Amino acid sequence: MPVIAVESFLKGAWVTPAATAVHIRSAINGRVIARSGHAGFDAQAVIDYARLIGGPALREMTFHDRARKLKELALYIRERREVLYELSFDTGGTLSDHKIDVDGGIGTMLVISSKGRRDLPDANICLDGEVEALSRQGSFVGQHIMTPLQGVGVHINAFNFPVWGLMEKLAPCLLAGVPAIVKPATATVQVAEAAFRMMVESGIFPDGAIQFVAGSVGDLLDRLGPQDVVGFTGSAETALKLRSNPSIMRSATRFMSEQDSLNASVLGPDAGPGTVEFDLFSKEVSQEMTARAGQKCTAIRRIMVPEIFAGDVAEAIEARLANVQVGDPHDPATGMGALVNNGQKADVLEKAGLIGSEARLVFGEMNRFAPAGSGMENGAFMPPMLFQCADPDVADHVHRTEAFGPVSTLMGYRDASHAAELVNRGGGSLVSSVITADPDFAAQIARRSAAFNGRLYFNNADSMAESTGHGSPVPHMVHGGPGRAGGGEELGGVRGAFHYMQRTAIQGAPGIIAAVGQTWVPGADRSEPPRHPFRLRMSGLSPGQSITTDAREVTEEDIEHFARFTGDTFYAHMDEDAARANPFFPGRVAHGYLLLSFAAGLFVDPDPGPVLANTGLNNLRFQKPVSPGDSIRATLTVRRMTRRNHDYGEVRWHVCLTNQDDDQVAEYELLTMNAL
Numbered sequence: 001m002p003v004i005a006v007e008s009f010l011k012g013a014w015v016t017p018a019a020t021a022v023h024i025r026s027a028i029n030g031r032v033i034a035r036s037g038h039a040g041f042d043a044q045a046v047i048d049y050a051r052l053i054g055g056p057a058l059r060e061m062t063f064h065d066r067a068r069k070l071k072e073l074a075l076y077i078r079e080r081r082e083v084l085y086e087l088s089f090d091t092g093g094t095l096s097d098h099k100i101d102v103d104g105g106i107g108t109m110l111v112i113s114s115k116g117r118r119d120l121p122d123a124n125i126c127l128d129g130e131v132e133a134l135s136r137q138g139s140f141v142g143q144h145i146m147t148p149l150q151g152v153g154v155h156i157n158a159f160n161f162p163v164w165g166l167m168e169k170l171a172p173c174l175l176a177g178v179p180a181i182v183k184p185a186t187a188t189v190q191v192a193e194a195a196f197r198m199m200v201e202s203g204i205f206p207d208g209a210i211q212f213v214a215g216s217v218g219d220l221l222d223r224l225g226p227q228d229v230v231g232f233t234g235s236a237e238t239a240l241k242l243r244s245n246p247s248i249m250r251s252a253t254r255f256m257s258e259q260d261s262l263n264a265s266v267l268g269p270d271a272g273p274g275t276v277e278f279d280l281f282s283k284e285v286s287q288e289m290t291a292r293a294g295q296k297c298t299a300i301r302r303i304m305v306p307e308i309f310a311g312d313v314a315e316a317i318e319a320r321l322a323n324v325q326v327g328d329p330h331d332p333a334t335g336m337g338a339l340v341n342n343g344q345k346a347d348v349l350e351k352a353g354l355i356g357s358e359a360r361l362v363f364g365e366m367n368r369f370a371p372a373g374s375g376m377e378n379g380a381f382m383p384p385m386l387f388q389c390a391d392p393d394v395a396d397h398v399h400r401t402e403a404f405g406p407v408s409t410l411m412g413y414r415d416a417s418h419a420a421e422l423v424n425r426g427g428g429s430l431v432s433s434v435i436t437a438d439p440d441f442a443a444q445i446a447r448r449s450a451a452f453n454g455r456l457y458f459n460n461a462d463s464m465a466e467s468t469g470h471g472s473p474v475p476h477m478v479h480g481g482p483g484r485a486g487g488g489e490e491l492g493g494v495r496g497a498f499h500y501m502q503r504t505a506i507q508g509a510p511g512i513i514a515a516v517g518q519t520w521v522p523g524a525d526r527s528e529p530p531r532h533p534f535r536l537r538m539s540g541l542s543p544g545q546s547i548t549t550d551a552r553e554v555t556e557e558d559i560e561h562f563a564r565f566t567g568d569t570f571y572a573h574m575d576e577d578a579a580r581a582n583p584f585f586p587g588r589v590a591h592g593y594l595l596l597s598f599a600a601g602l603f604v605d606p607d608p609g610p611v612l613a614n615t616g617l618n619n620l621r622f623q624k625p626v627s628p629g630d631s632i633r634a635t636l637t638v639r640r641m642t643r644r645n646h647d648y649g650e651v652r653w654h655v656c657l658t659n660q661d662d663d664q665v666a667e668y669e670l671l672t673m674n675a676l
Contacts, residue, residue: 006036006193009200009212011049015041017214024190027092027338028328030378034190036214043220046181046211050152051227054179054208059148062123064643066175067116069204074109074167076202077195081106084163084195091162091188092338092380094329097292104472105167105195108491111475112171115493120175122643123518128503131513131521138523143513146501148177151227153500154220156242158233159185159340160295162192168475169231172496174209178229181220183213185234187340221245229254229500231490233297236260239486256499257486258479260402261297262426265470266419266445267305268436273312276461281305281435282316284459285408288471289384290324290336294406295344298431298471301402304392304419307412314388314410318363321384327372334372339380339405348405352385358395359387359409386410392422399425416441420448428483433457433470454481454489519640520544520654526637534605538641538649538674546637549602551660554590556628562594589625595666596620599634599657610675612648617655620668624659631660639669648673 006024008015021037058066077084081102088098120126128144135141153173157165162184173180184192196212199205213220224230224247232239236259242248243255265285271277288300305313329337339345349366364385371381384406389398392411399422413419423432423445432453434445437460446456455477459467473479478492490496506516510523520526526546529536533545563569571578572585579585596617605611626632635656643649651674657666 001033003032004034004190006034006189006214008038008041008214009196009210010041010046011211012207021215022186024186025341026090027340027380028090029376030342033090036186036189038213038215040218041213043218044223047152047220047223049208050179050181050211051150052208054206054210055150055152055177057206058174058177058179058209059124059150061177063120063126063175063177064117064122066177067113067120070109070113070116070171070175073199073202073204074106074113076204077198078106080198084191087191087194088162089329091159091191092329092340093292094334094337095332097329097337100164100291101161102163102195104161105164108164108168108475109171112175112491112493112496115476116175116497117644119494120497121518121640122649125517126501127517127519134507139509140507141510141513141521141523142505142507143517143521145504145506145517146498147504148501149227149229151178151225151229153178153180153229153231154183154217154224155180156183156217156230156232156234157185157192158297159187160292160297162188163195165233166192166195168479168491170210171475172491172494173229173231173500174205175494176497176500178500179209179211181211181213183217186215187344189214222247224248224251224253226251226253229256231256231488232486233258236484236486254499256480256488256490258297258430258481258488258490259484259486261428261430261481261485262301262399262402263298263429263470264302264304264423264426264432265300266413266423266432266434266436267309267313268434268438268441269306270438270441271436271460272306272309273316276464277435277437278309278312278316280459280461280464282313282320284433284435284470285317286320286324286384287469289321289386289406289408291471293336293339293382294384294408295339295404296471298473300408300433300470302398302422302426303408303410304413304422305410307414310388310410310412314362314386317386317410321363321386324384325372326369326381326383328376331373336384336406337381338371338376339382342378342380344405345380345382348382348403348407351401351403352405352407354397354401355387355403355407355409358398359389362386362388362410364406382406392425400427416444417448420445423449424452426452426484428481428485428487429453430479430481430485431455431457431470431473433459435459437461452482454478454485514543518543520637522654532605533636533638534611535609537610538643538651538676541638541641541651541674543638543640546635547603548635549633551631551633552598552602553631554594554598554626554628556588558594559588559590559628562591562597566591566593568593585625586627589627590630592622592666595622595626595632595657596668598632599655599666602634603636603655611672612675613673615650615671615673617671618669620666622666624663624665626659626665632657632665636670643676644673646676648675650674
């Protein structure tokens with residue numbers, strides 16, 4: 001097969017590798033499969049191209065525009081993913097490993113797209129929280145807004161997931177409206193380049209939105225400023241070097257790091273041999289040790305079990321590992337392939353030696369191992385290695401050394417407090433799992449160890465059929481961890497996009513705040529629509545359009561009829577003396593939901609029209625009781641609009657109910673779906 005010439009994509013053009021490009025070898029047999037590396041580039045010009053060309057084009061779009069493009073891009077790559085599967089075999093992984101990488105990246109981008117359309121407005125500015133009253137009469141208010149940074153996102157990715165790592169960083173960055181410069185790890189750069197080439201060929205995102213550096217970034221980090229973001233995945237040593245860049249420190253450039261993590265898995269004291277949870281635990285541990293040959297930032301490195309179960313757990317894990325075929329990843333029978341290269345293999349064995357100075361190797365001796373298959377003598381294969389530490393309280397390397405491969409250490413704990421203490425000895429992890437059916441034990445671990453983890457994963461017989469697994473970050477939830485794990489936080493739905501945005505407090509008159517946020521707020525001017533707003537299509541509505549209805553009296557007969565009809569005979573509505581004895585009521589009062597029903601009757605236009613459905617209400621508050629004989633009226637105001645597709649969109653209405661004295665008695669946000 002021909003050697004792949006891995007190219008960079010800079011300032012809208014592909015750049016061929018230089019004569020000094022490094023060779024990339026197959027993890028299976030050591031054959032040279034690719035060349036990667038450039039002759040240098042003008043880093044400032046590349047940054048300027050992103051900031052001045054890509055950034056304005058992205059920010060011109062709304063959040064929903066960008067979210068739709070992410071979906072389109074993910075589907076485009078999904079149609080071509082077989083190419084990425086095949087190319088990935090030489091990185092050492094099995095087809096199952098490639099699907100986690102490729103399909104996981106595609107799925108992550110689809111989720112971020114969906115969350116963007118669901119949770120962010122179809123606008124250029126995102127509101128963060130509700131309006132804050134800053135004055136007694138309401139003429140001076142505040143609001144937090146989120147706007148895209150006007151710099152560039154520099155993504156430095158790890159070798160183990162060349163597609164997932166690429167897409168999980170790109171998705172929130174592009175959703176936020178920030179262009180990206182991607183620097184993949186050299187060991188698997190040919191796979192990342194193939195996926196990136198698909199992105200460029202799709203033409204979905206505008207010029208300057210994405211660039212790709214195959215090789216050193218040169219002095220690029222020296223040129224970053226306060227509007228830029230660095231997202232890094234890799235070793236703690238490299239993270240420290242990058243984070244310490246004088247320009248990054250001087251400019252307070254945002255730096256998100258996901259690095260070494262000695263993740264733990266804890267077996268609950270209730271989950272002894274013979275339980276479903278015991279079998280689940282040994283299965284998850286063995287899977288995490290062998291998936292991607294243990295080259296996962298979320299892999300289980302430390303195994304905590306009740307001391308009395310240590311021998312049983314060791315036997316169960318050993319039995320599962322013994323059934324894992326290690327060899328040619330092309331073979332469907334292979335359960336674990338090779339490490340990414342022999343350099344990585346040497347590093348893992350060196351780290352395993354440190355762990356072995358404090359723990360006994362109970363499975364996986366190198367001198368008794370040979371991969372299944374032929375012609376793989378030069379491949380980066382090794383067996384899964386399970387250690388057992390008799391005294392984890394004294395051990396040091398066990399809690400500080402990450403062998404980034406199929407290596408894990410088993411240790412016993414005395415009680416929940418001791419288990420949590422051992423978890424925390426890792427100094428901060430991306431994830432720890434707890435396999436237990438005991439809610440109290442789970443709660444104790446959470447209270448004692450949540451601060452040391454980016455994610456706590458609990459599983460048992462109730463959730464195991466649908467759980468995603470210890471080592472699977474899901475894009476809906478944050479991915480990152482404190483301390484040793486880097487202190488970063490990626491994904492988490494739209495939280496990931498917020499890392500590329502600036503939170504700004506705006507203060508002023510309600511009308512100013514409404515104009516900036518493109519959302520009507522109480523106190524801002526209202527306008528009269530040309531006809532009833534329910535007769536207007538979404539394109540004819542604008543924030544602040546408002547109507548006030550006629551009044552309707554609430555009678556005692558209404559209250560009693562509603563009580564009989566619904567079955568809600570709560571004493572405050574039916575018993576005058578009991579109601580008066582309540583500190584909140586002057587006597588019998590109308591049901592809150594009766595008031596909502598009357599309000600709908602006052603403002604709804606009943607004929608078929610642009611309003612397609614009522615989809616709910618938010619932030620309902622009953623502020624003052626309504627007694628028999630009082631009257632109410634409703635003021636309906638267009639608050640904001642959020643487009644969902646080409647046919648209809650969501651309109652959010654502010655509804656205020658007042659009584660005959662103009663006192664506000666209820667307030668809420670009504671949601672409707674309207675034809676465009």
